Amino acid sequence: MTAIPAGLAVAGLTIRHGSRAVVRDLSFVVAPGELLGLIGPNGAGKSTVVKAIAQLLRYQGDIQFNGQAIATMPTRERARHLAYLSQDDAVQWPIRVWDLVALGRHPYHGSWWRGAAMSDADRAVIESALHLTASWSLRERRFTELSGGERARVRLARALAVDAPLLLADEPIAALDPQHQLGVMRLLREHCQRGNSLVLVLHDLTLASRFCDRLLLLDRGRCFAQGTAQAVLTPETLREVYGIQALMGEHQQQAYILPWACERQ
Amino acid sequence: MSINAILLILLLLLSSVSLLIGEARLTVSEAISGLFGIGTEAQRLIMQEIRLPRVVLAWLLGFALGACGAALQGLLRNPLAEPGLLGISSSAGLGAVLALYFGLTSLSLWMLPMVAMLFALLATGLLYALTRSGATNQTLILVGVALSSLAAALTSLALNLAPNPTDVQDIILWLLGSISDRSFADVMLCLPFVAVGLVLLQLSAPALDVLTLGEGEASTLGVDLVRLRGLIIAGSALSVGATVAVTGAIGFVGLVVPHLLRRFVDYRPGRLLLPSALGGAVLILAADIVLRLIDTPKELMLGVVTALIGAPFFLALVLRSRRDQL
Numbered sequence: 001m002t003a004i005p006a007g008l009a010v011a012g013l014t015i016r017h018g019s020r021a022v023v024r025d026l027s028f029v030v031a032p033g034e035l036l037g038l039i040g041p042n043g044a045g046k047s048t049v050v051k052a053i054a055q056l057l058r059y060q061g062d063i064q065f066n067g068q069a070i071a072t073m074p075t076r077e078r079a080r081h082l083a084y085l086s087q088d089d090a091v092q093w094p095i096r097v098w099d100l101v102a103l104g105r106h107p108y109h110g111s112w113w114r115g116a117a118m119s120d121a122d123r124a125v126i127e128s129a130l131h132l133t134a135s136w137s138l139r140e141r142r143f144t145e146l147s148g149g150e151r152a153r154v155r156l157a158r159a160l161a162v163d164a165p166l167l168l169a170d171e172p173i174a175a176l177d178p179q180h181q182l183g184v185m186r187l188l189r190e191h192c193q194r195g196n197s198l199v200l201v202l203h204d205l206t207l208a209s210r211f212c213d214r215l216l217l218l219d220r221g222r223c224f225a226q227g228t229a230q231a232v233l234t235p236e237t238l239r240e241v242y243g244i245q246a247l248m249g250e251h252q253q254q255a256y257i258l259p260w261a262c263e264r265q
Numbered sequence: 266m267s268i269n270a271i272l273l274i275l276l277l278l279l280s281s282v283s284l285l286i287g288e289a290r291l292t293v294s295e296a297i298s299g300l301f302g303i304g305t306e307a308q309r310l311i312m313q314e315i316r317l318p319r320v321v322l323a324w325l326l327g328f329a330l331g332a333c334g335a336a337l338q339g340l341l342r343n344p345l346a347e348p349g350l351l352g353i354s355s356s357a358g359l360g361a362v363l364a365l366y367f368g369l370t371s372l373s374l375w376m377l378p379m380v381a382m383l384f385a386l387l388a389t390g391l392l393y394a395l396t397r398s399g400a401t402n403q404t405l406i407l408v409g410v411a412l413s414s415l416a417a418a419l420t421s422l423a424l425n426l427a428p429n430p431t432d433v434q435d436i437i438l439w440l441l442g443s444i445s446d447r448s449f450a451d452v453m454l455c456l457p458f459v460a461v462g463l464v465l466l467q468l469s470a471p472a473l474d475v476l477t478l479g480e481g482e483a484s485t486l487g488v489d490l491v492r493l494r495g496l497i498i499a500g501s502a503l504s505v506g507a508t509v510a511v512t513g514a515i516g517f518v519g520l521v522v523p524h525l526l527r528r529f530v531d532y533r534p535g536r537l538l539l540p541s542a543l544g545g546a547v548l549i550l551a552a553d554i555v556l557r558l559i560d561t562p563k564e565l566m567l568g569v570v571t572a573l574i575g576a577p578f579f580l581a582l583v584l585r586s587r588r589d590q591l
Binding site for chain 2: 075078085094095106142
């Protein structure tokens with residue numbers, strides 16, 4: 001008898017858009033406390049994989065969290081287990097930042113009428129999410145008046161406010177300046193150290209290499225390589241998958257990878 | 266004081282004014298005794314059979330249009346959504362005209378609201394199906410315009426083919442939209458549907474707040490999108506369909522009211538439903554009072570007045586949203 005694996009386990013994931021398979025037979029696990037970086041060129045299927053785990057797409061295969069199929073969890077329970085931060089900022093109204101982050105508590109509240117009578121515990125989680133993302137000072141501002149970087153941090157705070165053991169974040173640092181990129185990567189790292197699992201889509205190979213426990217390199221919907229950064233981010237794989245030459249080196253025992261030249265047009 | 270309390274007080278004030286004005290000049294005490302059925306028979310008739318149904322109908326109509334506008338704007342995540350603009354009201358109107366034209370009303374009094382609600386349901390369902398297939402906001406408005414035009418064309422066809430000139434006169438007067446000369450029978454005809462419709466819309470409130478984040482993130486927060494859309498489509502069709510069947514199509518209330526009130530609820534779409542319902546009733550009552558006070562050779566119709574106020578407002582809103590790249 002095998003023990004029920006803790007954390008996220010994806011097995012044989014295949015996703016089709018129409019008749020075309022955009023993700024084929026993908027399998028991976030993310031243990032509690034582990035940060036998995038999902039990398040790959042544009043169109044490799046990274047966002048599609050994350051959406052499938054979040055149950056936003058039809059798929060074939062098996063996606064389990066702590067031994068339970070995510071697809072068969074009751075909606076509310078699933079919402080407490082899994083937080084999803086989409087790539088697109090789709091926020092519509094000029095809602096207050098505090099109210100927006102508070103929406104992350106929705107899975108813990110009655111589903112109708114007032115719906116969101118916040119408890120002190122809820123408020124503490126929201127405050128902590130705002131502090132962690134350095135957006136506490138923004139809490140009274142209107143979301144639509146924020147800069148791109150501020151929006152990204154506030155949306156991340158919203159996802160953290162769900163306080164779920166599995167976080168799926170699709171390019172949360174794409175809109176951030178270098179300082180905030182490092183800040184957010186550190187905070188995501190700490191989020192994992194509290195025992196949470198994290199699947200992170202990102203493009204910055206240096207940050208991926210420095211902060212992720214493991215990387216999964218997708219190429220045209222297939223797993224090209226997965227493992228530690230040293231194993232995955234080799235000059236050969238970068239050439240083959242991205243078509244680039246990179247400057248690779250080490251600084252204070254940490255690798256850096258700088259895309260330098262195109263190998264193919 | 267909360268925005269809801271202010272609107273409620275305003276609503277009660279306007280309702281009193283509406284009960285006190287009219288062609289028959291009654292004093293306040295006469296009006297009150299008539300209202301409670303202790304004055305003369307004439308006073309009782311004027312108050313209970315003429316003025317009170319008008320006020321109650323204004324409430325129902327305003328509740329339905331205001332709440333439905335707010336709910337549709339929240340669901341479609343579009344400040345330009347409105348039952349009139351999206352063709353829901355005119356589709357309900359077409360249903361009602363067809364029911365009149367084919368004499369279905371002789372089968373049962375309930376046929377008129379039933380057919381109107383069915384057509385409202387079809388229109389809302391079609392709009393919804395389009396948003397599912399990824400239609401942009403502009404497409405949605407254009408489809409609404411097309412639906413309205415189609416409903417108007419078919420309504421004109423019914424008028425064109427109507428054998429009897431008095432039928433034509435009746436249909437046209439009804440189409441202009443009014444809450445005057447309606448009886449309690451009319452009120453009771455739409456009351457149950459409006460009540461159920463409003464409950465369905467209010468049930469959608471918490472999910473509408475979460476939908477601010479976009480459909481994907483809302484869904485992962487436990488919002489059942491299918492249920493949410495079902496609630497709002499059914500709620501809109503019931504409340505708007507039933508009121509249109511009694512009052513005719515009255516436009517723009519659902520557009521103007523949520524827009525004016527949104528800032529008072531911190532732009533939270535779920536919180537906007539109740540104030541929009543109250544605000545809708547305030548607007549209808551105010552417009553109805555104004556058109557009764559203006560001295561015109563013939564009494565102005567409510568639908569004409571709301572369209573005269575609402576259309577320029579809509580134009581300004583479109584121009585501004587283009588500027589803000591909404």
